[in-house]
Amino acid sequence: MPFKRYVEIGRVALVNYGKDYGKLVVIVDVIDQNRALVDAPDMVRGQMNFKRLSLTDIKIEINRVPNKKALIEAMEKADVKNKWEKSSWGRRLTVQKRRASLNDFDRFKLMLAKIKKAGIVRQELAKLKKETA
Amino acid sequence: MAPRKTPQVTRNPDLVRGIGKYSRSQMYHKRGLWAIKAKNGGVFPKHAPKAKAAVSAEKPPKFYPADDVKKPLPNKRKPKPTKLRDSVTLGTVLIILAGRFKGKRVVFLKQLTSGLLLVTGPFKINGVPLRRVNQSYVIATSTKVDISGVNVEKFDDKYFGKKAEKKTKKGEGNFFEAEKEGENALPQEKKDDQKSVDAQLIKSIECVPELKAYLGARFSLKDGMKPHELVF
Numbered sequence: 001m002p003f004k005r006y007v008e009i010g011r012v013a014l015v016n017y018g019k020d021y022g023k024l025v026v027i028v029d030v031i032d033q034n035r036a037l038v039d040a041p042d043m044v045r046g047q048m049n050f051k052r053l054s055l056t057d058i059k060i061e062i063n064r065v066p067n068k069k070a071l072i073e074a075m076e077k078a079d080v081k082n083k084w085e086k087s088s089w090g091r092r093l094t095v096q097k098r099r100a101s102l103n104d105f106d107r108f109k110l111m112l113a114k115i116k117k118a119g120i121v122r123q124e125l126a127k128l129k130k131e132t133a
Numbered sequence: 134m135a136p137r138k139t140p141q142v143t144r145n146p147d148l149v150r151g152i153g154k155y156s157r158s159q160m161y162h163k164r165g166l167w168a169i170k171a172k173n174g175g176v177f178p179k180h181a182p183k184a185k186a187a188v189s190a191e192k193p194p195k196f197y198p199a200d201d202v203k204k205p206l207p208n209k210r211k212p213k214p215t216k217l218r219d220s221v222t223l224g225t226v227l228i229i230l231a232g233r234f235k236g237k238r239v240v241f242l243k244q245l246t247s248g249l250l251l252v253t254g255p256f257k258i259n260g261v262p263l264r265r266v267n268q269s270y271v272i273a274t275s276t277k278v279d280i281s282g283v284n285v286e287k288f289d290d291k292y293f294g295k296k297a298e299k300k301t302k303k304g305e306g307n308f309f310e311a312e313k314e315g316e317n318a319l320p321q322e323k324k325d326d327q328k329s330v331d332a333q334l335i336k337s338i339e340c341v342p343e344l345k346a347y348l349g350a351r352f353s354l355k356d357g358m359k360p361h362e363l364v365f
Contacts, residue, residue: 104228104238104365105276108347 005055007036010062012080013053022093024084025053026075029065037065041072058083215248220273224280227252228272228352228365234261236351240278240334247290255331255338258348263327265293274365278344282333287326 005011011027020043029037031047038053039045045068060078062071075081084090102110144163145153155163170177221227225241227250239261242251250268254261296317338344354360 100362101364103276104274104352104363105226105344105347108350109343112343112346 005057007050007055008059009064010060010074012056012058012060012084013038014056015048015052016054017052018048024056024080026060026062026071027053028062028071039068039071041068041075056084056089057087214246215244215268217244218268218273220275221250221268221271222277224278226274226276226278226348227266228274229261229266229270230272231270232266234264236353237261238274238348238350238352239266240280240338240348241273242280242283242285242330243288245288245290249290251285251288253327253330253334254348255334256327257331257335258338258345263288263323263330265290272365276344276347278334279337279340280334282337283330285330 007027007030009027009029013025013027015021015023015025020040023040023043025038025040025043025048027036028039028045031037034051035047035049036053037045038048045065058078058080060074060080062074066074085094145155145160148154153160161167166177221241221244223241223243227239227241229235229237229239229252237254237259239252239254239259242253242263245251245265247265248268249265250271251263252261252266253263256262335345338348
């Protein structure tokens with residue numbers, strides 16, 4: 001199977017280890033075989049090992065090592081934030097975060113809701129079974 | 134003596150440690166001792182010595198111990214009142230972790246002077262009466278119940294203490310009978326206290342949807358729940 005996500009200037013990646021865990025960053029230059037220069041609107045541009053990055057499908061149009069203003073403009077133009085939040089990967093992450101932040105009371109309410117939903121589904125299924133039987 | 138109204142200021146500031154700015158004669162003048170002498174006719178005023186209280190003659194002790202025993206150092210330590218965790222505030226729902234009511238979710242009312250937490254089910258909802266609970270055996274959740282209408286002034290540690298037992302005459306025949314009589318039924322006064330505290334609480338609990346069922350259910354760890362990752 002050929003590769004589809006390449007390390008290139010403008011590739012958006014998710015940091016999966018370290019102080020900036022969970023941030024979306026843009027690869028702005030490649031330093032050597034293992035490291036990339038990486039930048040994001042809310043962090044200081046710095047180097048990161050490729051092993052700390054998970055490449056995403058999103059790519060933006062920038063020159064090599066743009067200044068912060070140009071980077072932010074390019075990100076706005078490509079609408080990185082919305083694309084990420086609509087993607088299934090991005091949605092999964094928000095759901096995980098929401099689940100982790102649930103209160104004990106919230107978890108209880110969730111359990112009641114799940115039971116109710118399952119009950120309704122089972123009722124409908126029983127109705128359908130009766131019709132076809 | 135009454136505490137000073139103005140802070141004490143030295144009239145003779147230090148130039149260097151041990152050396153004052155003013156000489157003896159300058160300080161004599163600054164302190165106004167010349168004025169005190171002048172007021173008193175050229176002599177420094179003398180007060181009559183206070184009458185010493187008559188010292189009662191001490192009798193020599195009857196008994197001297199054989200060896201000199203070391204006296205233990207005096208311990209003037211006063212234990213501080215138990216610090217209430219920041220997460221435990223009035224009306225917080227707590228999860229009891231040990232004892233008869235382990236796993237029960239319960240409403241926090243107030244901290245007693247002994248440091249223990251006064252807590253109630255409410256009784257009608259989950260069977261936990263007005264009870265004392267140690268802060269260490271409790272998880273504080275972030276759910277709060279409105280506790281403003283509840284009066285808990287009258288409850289303190291003495292209310293929950295064991296009643297002093299009446300001394301019964303020892304007799305083998307009476308022994309078993311006495312034990313049976315000793316089983317105390319809960320006094321009506323305590324039942325009324327429980328009802329009055331819970332009445333207000335239950336009203337504020339029913340305002341929040343599903344809170345009543347929440348308090349009636351027990352907490353337990355299920356598959357995949359990691360306590361160190363759970364947000365309470």
